[in-house]
Amino acid sequence: MSAVSWTTLWSRPKENHLCQTCIDKLPFIKGDTCSKCSRPFSIQDPQFRKADLCTDCLRWNQNPGWSGMFEKNISIFMYDDFMKETIARYKFRGDYIFAKAFSPFIREKLKTVEFDYLVPIPLSPQRLYERGFNQSAALIYEAGFTVMELLQRIHSEKQSKKSRFDRIHLNQVFEPLNLNIENRKIILIDDIYTTGSTLYHAAKVLKEGGAASVSSVTLARG
Amino acid sequence: MRFTPNMTPYLNGFPPESLQISSIDTIPEPPLNENYPFNKELQQVLYGKQILLENLLNPLNEIHQHFENGYISYRKGITKTKVKTVCARCGNKERSLFASFPCARCGEKECTYCRKCIMMGRVSECTPLFSWCGPEPVHERKEHPLVWAGTLSPGQQVASDQVKQAVIENKELLVWAVCGAGKTEVLFEGINAALAFGKRVCIATPRTDVVLELGPRLKAVFPGIQVAVLYGGSEDRHTQAPLTIATTHQLLRFYKAFDTVILDEVDAFPYTADESLQYAVRQSRKETSSMIYLTATPSQNWQNECHSGKRNFVTIPARYHRHPLPVPSFKWCGNWENSLKKDKLPSAVSQWIKKRLDNQKQCLLFFPKIDKMEKVLTILRKTYPKIQAVHAEDPDRKDKVQMMRNKEIPMLLTTTILERGVTFPNIDVAVLGAEDRIFTESALVQIAGRVGRSAQFPSGDITFFHYGKTGSMVKAQKQIIKMNTEAKKKGLIDY
Ligand SMILES: [Zn+2]
Ligand SMILES: [Zn+2]
Numbered sequence: 001m002s003a004v005s006w007t008t009l010w011s012r013p014k015e016n017h018l019c020q021t022c023i024d025k026l027p028f029i030k031g032d033t034c035s036k037c038s039r040p041f042s043i044q045d046p047q048f049r050k051a052d053l054c055t056d057c058l059r060w061n062q063n064p065g066w067s068g069m070f071e072k073n074i075s076i077f078m079y080d081d082f083m084k085e086t087i088a089r090y091k092f093r094g095d096y097i098f099a100k101a102f103s104p105f106i107r108e109k110l111k112t113v114e115f116d117y118l119v120p121i122p123l124s125p126q127r128l129y130e131r132g133f134n135q136s137a138a139l140i141y142e143a144g145f146t147v148m149e150l151l152q153r154i155h156s157e158k159q160s161k162k163s164r165f166d167r168i169h170l171n172q173v174f175e176p177l178n179l180n181i182e183n184r185k186i187i188l189i190d191d192i193y194t195t196g197s198t199l200y201h202a203a204k205v206l207k208e209g210g211a212a213s214v215s216s217v218t219l220a221r222g
Numbered sequence: 223m224r225f226t227p228n229m230t231p232y233l234n235g236f237p238p239e240s241l242q243i244s245s246i247d248t249i250p251e252p253p254l255n256e257n258y259p260f261n262k263e264l265q266q267v268l269y270g271k272q273i274l275l276e277n278l279l280n281p282l283n284e285i286h287q288h289f290e291n292g293y294i295s296y297r298k299g300i301t302k303t304k305v306k307t308v309c310a311r312c313g314n315k316e317r318s319l320f321a322s323f324p325c326a327r328c329g330e331k332e333c334t335y336c337r338k339c340i341m342m343g344r345v346s347e348c349t350p351l352f353s354w355c356g357p358e359p360v361h362e363r364k365e366h367p368l369v370w371a372g373t374l375s376p377g378q379q380v381a382s383d384q385v386k387q388a389v390i391e392n393k394e395l396l397v398w399a400v401c402g403a404g405k406t407e408v409l410f411e412g413i414n415a416a417l418a419f420g421k422r423v424c425i426a427t428p429r430t431d432v433v434l435e436l437g438p439r440l441k442a443v444f445p446g447i448q449v450a451v452l453y454g455g456s457e458d459r460h461t462q463a464p465l466t467i468a469t470t471h472q473l474l475r476f477y478k479a480f481d482t483v484i485l486d487e488v489d490a491f492p493y494t495a496d497e498s499l500q501y502a503v504r505q506s507r508k509e510t511s512s513m514i515y516l517t518a519t520p521s522q523n524w525q526n527e528c529h530s531g532k533r534n535f536v537t538i539p540a541r542y543h544r545h546p547l548p549v550p551s552f553k554w555c556g557n558w559e560n561s562l563k564k565d566k567l568p569s570a571v572s573q574w575i576k577k578r579l580d581n582q583k584q585c586l587l588f589f590p591k592i593d594k595m596e597k598v599l600t601i602l603r604k605t606y607p608k609i610q611a612v613h614a615e616d617p618d619r620k621d622k623v624q625m626m627r628n629k630e631i632p633m634l635l636t637t638t639i640l641e642r643g644v645t646f647p648n649i650d651v652a653v654l655g656a657e658d659r660i661f662t663e664s665a666l667v668q669i670a671g672r673v674g675r676s677a678q679f680p681s682g683d684i685t686f687f688h689y690g691k692t693g694s695m696v697k698a699q700k701q702i703i704k705m706n707t708e709a710k711k712k713g714l715i716d717y
């Protein structure tokens with residue numbers, strides 16, 4: 001018998017959770033993008049572009065309630081059919097292995113930005129139990145970083161006690177966990193950036209709690 | 223979820239002595255308390271099934287009371303020993319198809335889950351599978367539910383009697399019926415007997431199109447019986463019907479559900495390739511149950527078992543229309559791939575095609591590979607622009623088959639995708655490259671079985687063009703000749 005032990009024989013090489021066929025299908029965002037939200041301009045009608053911003057970001061910026069709350073979002077992939085299917089399998093079917101598969105890409109991206117804390121978008125306790133894991137926190141954890149829980153979802157009962165106006169216009173979904181974040185640079189991690197609404201709401205709570213800046217890194221730009 | 227040693231389940235706030243269900247040595251099976259007022263809806267939902275907690279609407283304490291009173295069983299979703307991990311729902315044992323994660327449901331850092339059946343909801347080490355182990359729901363029994371005015375051929379009658387007997391005596395039986403024998407009718411009497419005894423029957427098949435075809439046919443002959451038709455994307459998936467028609471894949475939802483399982487096309491993909499489907503069929507049977515296998519082309523292994531007396535079987539060697547099966551002829555056509563490189567078809571093949579098209583006889587030509595088929599399509603279209611080609615991933619597959627049926631096209635080129643199921647009334651068939659290993663004995667018998675299906679056109683030509691005869695070709699030809707001889711001996715053919 002050779003010197004190769006059974007443990008080395010059976011343990012699979014780390015990291016390599018994606019086969020070449022899948023890696024080839026990954027739709028990396030390339031070329032010109034909105035400088036604030038990573039939306040690729042190449043697949044966008046030019047009428048939605050104003051200088052280096054997309055019209056969505058422009059609208060967020062022009063709103064006095066929101067401007068200055070959120071630095072920028074960096075997405076890694078476009079949200080094409082392949083990513084839609086992959087993220088659905090990851091998040092809704094609960095196939096956790098994709099957190100491991102995506103971890104090298106998240107880690108690479110995080111090398112390019114400065115931060116003090118990596119914060120996941122929280123799930124309600126029921127949702128967390130249903131899924132068995134928080135898909136944002138798993139991305140941070142599998143990339144080898146500390147998960148900093150700074151937010152929680154506001155109970156839906158509390159939500160429903162508010163007036164209809166408040167629910168629509170303030171629509172607070174998160175509240176801070178009482179931790180000191182004074183002057184900290186925070187990066188929110190999530191699976192998709194779609195309208196930006198979730199991330200803007202989370203950012204606002206953190207900014208009002210004293211954070212120096214809030215940005216986000218997301219797997220896909222929807 | 224975790225359980226304390228006395229099996230009290232906790233969804234959160236786990237006591238320190240609690241465990242994942244996979245870590246419990248033996249799960250107790252409390253005796254049935256006959257005085258317990260059990261919930262009939264739970265019985266309906268759980269009987270013969272294996273279900274996850276998230277798919278039950280009832281509160282956990284109600285479910286657990288049924289467990290304590292012997293009405294519901296808990297099984298480990300994942301069983302783990304030092305040497306292997308197994309998924310109890312789909313039978314997966316493949317190391318690479320398990321993964322683990324820090325689990326919010328049980329609080330363990332490494333909760334192992336099955337990736338193979340994850341589309342039906344994740345089964346992990348902390349996931350119990352819930353089943354009903356109390357009394358069977360009572361359902362209405364009909365004395366003679368079969369309403370069918372047709373008659374069986376003598377060959378069918380013999381098989382039908384044996385099916386009926388196997389059903390009554392809870393035995394296994396293989397019905398080896400040639401392509402075009404009319405095997406569905408052979409099941410009617412057996413199903414009728416099973417239903418009259420109050421048995422639950424399932425007809426399973428690997429292929430969705432077979433489910434879709436059988437559903438209406440069986441509903442028509444068993445009009446007073448509720449028939450559940452299950453396939454990926456179908457709606458009625460939780461009904462407790464006396465008669466179920468399902469893809470083998472759907473059987474993963476069932477557990478000890480059926481008294482009779484009839485498995486059509488045992489030799490078809492993906493059943494033969496996917497062990498979890500074979501596992502699903504086993505799991506869906508009650509401990510005492512009958513099992514009927516149907517095929518035109520049993521594997522070599524099964525054929526050997528039949529001939530050595532190890533497998534109980536019955537043959538239907540002749541077609542319903544009492545004409546013999548067309549026997550394939552072999553034609554050597556040289557290195558045909560080389561000819562194609564020179565934009566030419568071997569002359570034997572082009573002559574065969576020309577003869578058919580000149581006489582306006584429709585034909586099918588089978589290929590081992592898509593690229594070779596596309597090449598031939600280009601060559602043939604120069605002379606015959608209306609010819610079409612189909613393969614498994616072709617989005618227009620159904621339309622092209624329909625065009626062939628409507629006689630809008632003179633000839634269809636195809637991969638093995640049309641080897642079974644499809645029937646055109648009056649066609650000749652050839653295989654180009656019959657020596658390829660994709661053309662197994664059973665694939666070739668199935669392909670030959672496309673010819674002469676209708677009573678109006680009971681014969682036709684079947685030719686295997688090859689560059690070197692193979693064992694599969696010879697065995698296929700022998701099998702067909704043997705069936706014809708047997709049929710003649712038994713007086714099942716007239717011509
Ligand atoms: Zn933007
Ligand atoms: Zn768990």
Ligand SMILES: [Zn+2]
Binds near residue numbers: 339
């Ligand atoms: Zn499984």
